[in-house]
Amino acid sequence: MISVAIVDDHKILTEGLQGLIDESGMATVIGIAHSASTCRISLGFWKPDVLLLDIGLPDSSGLDFCKEIKQQYPQIKILALTTHNEYSIVKQMLDNGASGYLIKNAMAEEVLAGIQAVADGNTFLCHEINLLMKRPKETHIWLSQREREMLKLIAEGFTNGEIADRIFLSPETIKSYRKNLLLKLGAKNTAVLVRIAMEQKLI
Amino acid sequence: MISVAIVDDHKILTEGLQGLIDESGMATVIGIAHSASTCRISLGFWKPDVLLLDIGLPDSSGLDFCKEIKQQYPQIKILALTTHNEYSIVKQMLDNGASGYLIKNAMAEEVLAGIQAVADGNTFLCHEINLLMKRPKETHIWLSQREREMLKLIAEGFTNGEIADRIFLSPETIKSYRKNLLLKLGAKNTAVLVRIAMEQKLI
DNA sequence: ATAAAAAACCCCCTTTAGGGGATAGCAGTG
């Protein structure tokens, strides 16, 4: 019997999940938390095999929280359960140690299949996410650390000069990065750049 | 007994909701749809008293769908059930005919209270949304039709001149709108303008 | 009735962004 813990602030969803998992016979829910902080306290007691983790938690990003849990409890398999179907979010989640990724409109069967798969040490992606990740590389936008940093500063309204001062680079360098970002994201100008960045959840 | 229909693409959530409502004794779920199109077909047969409606449907915006349903079936009370806690979304939903608004991290009791309230002809907002809507007017951002239109065109990357051509106005007028938008949203430049617009779901 | 708003328009001037290049070190990979 696989022990499962759930962290999600959608209370109705967690109740539904609990019923679904407990009735499956293959796994049992040993704990539910509605925030990262309460989960942090209880996780040591629960010691679940699998943790179902949402990203939009009220007090923390599931992305950071995933990394944190994996460092403290490397044996716990993390199965992301979110509404996000953007490449950058999925990639970050997997990079941060998640063993699987489900989107919330997945079928109930996929949740159970995912729990089974990650408990067995495999990686599991639900159908829609699997299709997303298998798309040719060119359709995915992926930026370097510096580029993401730049993008954040641009979206915060800093000019090239201000960014240069802030991160101790030449304004001309910032200009180059900016041009490159426009190219990479296929944006005509800053307005579109910021829009795409937010749509793709790059910032 | 209040008859309830649910439209939401999160299958696990709808199952949980169904159990919750059916067990309450005060209402019964007579239909579930996972998309606007399937709901559109079934709604005439179901004739529910209350419709629980999500916004992030795969094939349509719940905002538009709400207006559509209200026009065709004015007697059906619509209770929004979404993840969005932005003023503009709540306001648009209520303007489009919704009788109530719940966010998905609300307590189970609030869902039942909401169903009861809207079935009785009252307006119902869950606790968090009630607080949000009661905040002083100045903290809410609300734009005119023209301003929203402008904002969309700016976020699509059009320059003042291009926008002017497109909507047959003087480029100087567009400039004025732009300056005004920066003021209203408290944005330093276009990058911040677009970011805030997307954060507040104004576009 | 009258006061807000929304909607539309105009001028001057400065700053910032964008389009077009080009160069070069340095890390990791086949």
Added chain:
DNA sequence: CACTGCTATCCCCTAAAGGGGGTTTTTTAT
């Protein structure tokens, strides 16, 4: 070893945005 990607730098020039004013008409709400 060549190649690719990331980092960082520089120049020229044009286009666009932003800051500071200002006016008028129409619509909408009280």
